[in-house]
Amino acid sequence: MRSAAAGFSLHPHTADIRLQVWAPTLQELFCAAAQGLAEVLVPEGCQRPAAPLRRWYRFTVHSPDETALLVDFLSMVLLGSYLRRALFCRVRFLEFSPTSLQARLMGYSVEGFQQDVKAVTYHEAQIRLSERGYEAWLVLDV
């Protein structure tokens, strides 16, 4: 789902969590962000899934630009996690453009989450080009 050149890291913020993501392509950037969110919800839950990935969630998003699309996409991943009570570890894009996408998430049921992520915010969110390809910082409200 994403190349070795894609990744994420978590950073502290006074009251929240900052998620840094990078990837050679936009689609991989979005996948890395979904994995970063999963890591916040259940640490190592996607490295060592507790069950086969049989839960799924499919959605479509339209946004004004690619940064808003990334935030809105992650908001939908978060919503799906809470509604399905599942940790989503894989993303497949059925459609993808800089302002809209259709995604299918695959994951597994969980008893609960370790961190209450209230929302994915637009605060200072910006997709930029860097030597790693695409890069973005996001603030998760916890």
Place this chain on the structure above:
Amino acid sequence: MVRKEQLRRLSEVVWEIPRETRADMRVPARIYATEQLLEQILQDRSIEQLMNVATLPGIQQAAIVMPDVHEGYGFPIGGIAAMDLEEGVISPGGIGYDINCGVRLLVSELRFSEVEPRLEQLAKELYRAVPSGVGRGGQLKLSIRELDRVLEYGVQWALGEGYAEEMDLEYIESRGRLLDADADAVSREAKERGRDQLGTMGAGNHFVEVDIVDKVFDERIAEILGLFPKQVVVLIHTGSRGLGHQVATDYIRTMLSALPRYGIRLPDRELACAPVNSPEGKRYFAAMCAAANFAWTNRQLITWEIRQAWREVFGAAGGRLRVLYDVAHNIAKIEQHTIDGVSRRVLVHRKGATRAFPPEHPETPAPYRQVGQPVLIPGSMGTASYVLVGLPGSMEQTFGSTCHGAGRRMSRHAAKRQVEAEALKRELRMRGIVVQAGSVRGLVEEAPVAYKDVESVVDVVHRAGIARKVVRLRPIAVVKG
């Protein structure tokens, strides 16, 4: 970063960044803080965020922050902004994701000596009775139709269902129901997230805490509020749970798309807003009111659960648990305020700020009208909390508002690095505090060291004449997710 030299000192505890400091500011930015607190505040970007708020269309008089301010997203936490109803905007970011996060205080008829022998049992019973933890549902799973009634009727719904006593309503801000709520303005997704969350605490900094009245600052007002030394009370801190979070997410997205239509340019997308009287603004306000009603009903259901637990532990000898008051600290409300000598209706955004109406205000419950609206300021876990009352200064200076808590000063990550769970539990136990927590991680993240000193925060609002200290509460049991 803003430097101290850029600030003008207006009084011992009030500082101002003049409007001229930045070309896009429409009003000055004001900070309530001692010099020492100000030094802490200037270490993050909360004041830059306050200056951004000062650029919003229709903002009146000043963008204001309380001494518990800290950096948020878009608006700083601890902020107040009043908007003109014709020219101004409404911003979900000025209210926060946890719509009507707030505090309720229940007062018992028992003294500490009567509760102490059963304190461990009480803490366990409260932990069992009030579901907590991330995304955890409660005992009720409402149909969407029933949930719509909660969203529109708030605590009135709970009264009809037997979860409230008639008298409770009198002691809840807005009687636990905002009349502008419209359940149809709340998305299906938000309703799905909320339908099993009534009567649940959640996680993070939310808690149920048993306290004792530890110090009385004003005996006359304490007596009128029904507070006495060594009295045992129960403090509830929670909000609108996933339903409120989803309402905010939905409407920030809606408003971002609508910005070009209204020609609004923002320094930060998280300030996304729409004119108060636009279709988007009106619809968000109706949804926010509905989420606020949900939050008040949530605290009411928790009250019902706590009353059950109390009876379980103390039986008839436990007496009654009366609602002293319930206040929202993440909300926007249309209120009457005097601006430049003219009485006008404005939309007051409070994000991490508490309403503090003075004596004789018509919205203060009749039994408290001579002393002012009670203000409940929870401290960090294991530290003191305060009961204050609003003063006339709040109407003159801060649109009838005051602070909301201790205010975070350290990231959760830093708290985890610095605090060892067992040592923290030991320390709390040595101070006579029983802890029932679902998660060690949650406990450590909320360690007192991660917060500002609540006493110095409360002293600022007391000295500024916007709220008066009445009593200090000391925790004896903490229950959290």
